[in-house]
Structures are given as structure tokens and as C-alpha cells.
Amino acid sequence: MKTTAGMRSKLLLFAALLVPLLLVPAHAQQTWKQLPAQEKYVKPYEPFRVVGNLYYVGTYDLAVYLITTPQGHMLINTGVNDSAPYIRANIEKLGFKYSDIKLLLATHGHWDHVAAMAQMKRETGARMLMHEDDAALVESGGNVDYRFPDKGRGVVYEPVKVDQRLKEGDKVRLGGTELTxxxxxxxxxxxxxxxxxxxxxGRDYNVLIVNMGSINPGVNVNFMPGFTNINEAYLGTLQRQKQLKPDVWVASHAAQFNMHQKRNPGDTYDPNRFVDPDGYGAKIQFYEKLVRAGMARDQAAKKAKDM
Ligand SMILES: [Zn+2]
Ligand SMILES: [Zn+2]
Structure with a gap:
């Protein structure tokens, strides 16, 4: 191909403009819709040891769990966008190394629990493991959400690549700790x-990190076009959660396991404050009531519409 001097200079100019673009990492070029965070989502809380090798490194309400082992650590959940430096500081306050995180996991793929996952994965080089049915949600930055089946929710956090898709009953092992x-x-x-x-x-504790069956605004627990068997899902989950008998249990949000009733800032380490089988049963009952009330309400509304 023959090129004129004019064309050549245009091509050179084009290439010169392109180079800086290529040098900017892909994640920095993208923007995501920042959802407004409630104050309790970002309010700091001191990191503390829950029991054995389980530590709380989250904010006042967003629970983030560090499970330490001699072969590196697992981290379950993050906070909202930009929470990576905060979580890192909490881990270091406890005397652990951020770079020792080997596995990243999450209780579910909503922005308030995974928004900093991509950044933490990049910074630590850890592998990301997610249940197969939420993998599309986190890989799309929260866009593929059953509440928005047509157009999606919009990208509300940095998408994160899932390295391993998990299923019911899978075992996740690291340094002598085995999660089911x-x-x-x-x-x-x-x-x-x-x-x-x-x-x-000298005592063994059965620990449960539970994702409670809470209901987000806009969810009809009987039927969602993007999640057609949502009613069976909720009821089946409640049924199975009722049968669990944890010694120590914690959840995705501090309020869901009454953390602030069980522990005050400055309290010394005492795993017994989180041994709470009655509180667990009561909390599952609370969510079952919510789900059943939601089902009755939606059925009544549907009946009224059909008449
Ligand atoms: Zn959620
Ligand atoms: Zn949440």
C-alpha cells in the first residue's frame, strides 16, 4: 500500500494517541454505577478474633471474614467499592499479611459483599471461588441480576473473574481448614x-457462616420472571437452615447475627459470646415469618388483580 506523507503523519498521530490508552490498565478505564452506601456499611469497626482461626475484618455492618491457616488465608466477602484498603488495614492490625490471602469467597454476589473483590484479587493474586449460580452475577459486576431480567441492573462494581465454580457439598481446603x-x-x-x-x-467448635434468607425491595417471593422457582428456593433454604446445629454462627451482615448485642468495641477475645444456638433458631424463624408473610401478601395482591 502506498501512503502519502499526509496519511503517514495522520497514522503516526493516531498511534501516538493510542499508546497512552493501551498503557492504562483495563480496570481503570471502566466506570461502574456507584450505589449509595448506608452509613453503617462504611463505618469502621475494630477487627477481632471470633473463634479459633476465624476473624472479623469488616465494617460496622458488612461482615468480612478472614480464616487464617499456616498455608495462607481465606477471605469471605468484601465491603462496598473502595473497601479494599480498609480491609487490608484491618487484616494487618491483627498481625496477618494481606498478601497471604490465597482464596477469595463470598456469601452472595451483591455489591455490598463483593464490590472490592476484583481489586483484592488483583492485589493478592488469590483465586476467586463462587457458587456456580452467582458466577454470572459477579463476572458481570452485578449486572446479571434476577430482579432486572430484561436490561440488567447496570454494572455496579468491578467485574471479577471466577476461577472455580462451587456446588452444594463442595469442600474448600487450605492449610488444614476444610470449608463445606x-x-x-x-x-x-x-x-x-x-x-x-x-x-x-482444647475444644472443637462447629462454625457456620450463614447467608440469611433476607428479601430485597422489589422481590416477589412467589414468582420472579428472572428466578421462576424463587419460592421453592426460599422455603427449601429455610428448611435446611433450620436443621443446622452450629456452635458459633455469624452472617453476611453484623445485624443478622446480633453482633453488636454480643460484642462491644474493646471486648477481649471470648468465643463463647458467639455460641448462641437459641439465637440462631430465633433468627431463622424470623426470616421464615418474613418469607411466608411476603408469600401471603403477594398471593393476596395477585388474587385481587385476577378478580
Ligand atoms: Zn444481598
Ligand atoms: Zn447485603
Whole structure:
């Protein structure tokens, strides 16, 4: 191809403009819709040891769990966008190394629990594991959401690539700790809880990190076009959660496991403050009532419409 001097200079100019664009990492070029965070989502809270090798490194209400092992650590959940430096500082306050995080997991793919996951994955080089039914949600930055089946929700956090898709009953092992994955759909399609055993002062504790069946605004628990068996999902999850008998249980939000009633800032380490089988049963009952009330309300509304 023959090029004139004019064309050549245009091509050179074009190439010169392109180079800086190529040098900017892909994630920095993208923007996502920042959802407004409630104050309690970003309000700091001191990191603390829950029981054995389980630590709380989240904010006042957004629970983030660090499970330490001699072969590196697992991290379950993040906070909202930009929470990575905060979580990192909390991990370091406890005397652990951020770069020792080897596995990243989440209880479900909503922005308030995974928005900083992509950044943390990039910074630590850890692998991301997610239930297969929420993998599309996190890989789309929250856009593929059953509440918005037609156009999507919009990208509300940095998309994160899932390295391993989890299923009910899968075991996640690291440094002598073995998590069992429980699929607890309803709140999202791939909502998950994790259970594991930890030892402290000669005693074994069955620990449950549970994703409660809370209901977001705009969700009809009987039927959603984007999640047609949502009613069975919620009821089945409640049924299975009722049968669990954890010694220590915690959840995706601090309020869901009454953290602020059980612990005050400055309190010394005492795993017994989180041994609460009655509180667990009561909380599952609370969510069952909510789900059943939602079903009755939606059925009544449908009947009225059909008449
Ligand atoms: Zn959620
Ligand atoms: Zn949440």
C-alpha cells in the first residue's frame, strides 16, 4: 500500500494517541454505577478474633471474614467499592499479611459483599471461588441480576473473574481448614453458607457462616420472571437452615447475627459470646415469618388483580 506523507503523519498521530490508552490498565478505564452506601456499611469497626482461626475484618455492618491457616488465608466477602484498603488495614492490625490471602469467597454476589473483590484479587493474586449460580452475577459486576431480567441492573462494581465454580457439598481446603459449601438460594440464585470446624483451648467448635434468607425491595417471593422457582428456593433454604446445629454462627451482615448485642468495641477475645444456638433458631424463624408473610401478601395482591 502506498501512503502519502499526509496519511503517514495522520497514522503516526493516531498511534501516538493510542499508546497512552493501551498503557492504562483495563480496570481503570471502566466506570461502574456507584450505589449509595448506608452509613453503617462504611463505618469502621475494630477487627477481632471470633473463634479459633476465624476473624472479623469488616465494617460496622458488612461482615468480612478472614480464616487464617499456616498455608495462607481465606477471605469471605468484601465491603462496598473502595473497601479494599480498609480491609487490608484491618487484616494487618491483627498481625496477618494481606498478601497471604490465597482464596477469595463470598456469601452472595451483591455489591455490598463483593464490590472490592476484583481489586483484592488483583492485589493478592488469590483465586476467586463462587457458587456456580452467582458466577454470572459477579463476572458481570452485578449486572446479571434476577430482579432486572430484561436490561440488567447496570454494572455496579468491578467485574471479577471466577476461577472455580462451587456446588452444594463442595469442600474448600487450605492449610488444614476444610470449608463445606452449602447452597442456600433465595436471596440470590447462588447464595451460599459455609461451615467448618475450628479448635480453640482444647475444644472443637462447629462454625457456620450463614447467608440469611433476607428479601430485597422489589422481590416477589412467589414468582420472579428472572428466578421462576424463587419460592421453592426460599422455603427449601429455610428448611435446611433450620436443621443446622452450629456452635458459633455469624452472617453476611453484623445485624443478622446480633453482633453488636454480643460484642462491644474493646471486648477481649471470648468465643463463647458467639455460641448462641437459641439465637440462631430465633433468627431463622424470623426470616421464615418474613418469607411466608411476603408469600401471603403477594398471593393476596395477585388474587385481587385476577378478580
Ligand atoms: Zn444481598
Ligand atoms: Zn447485603
Amino acid at each position: 459449601v452449602m447452597h442456600h438460594p433465595g436471596h440470590t440464585k447462588g447464595a451460599s453458607s459455609f461451615t467448618f470446624k475450628t479448635r480453640d483451648a
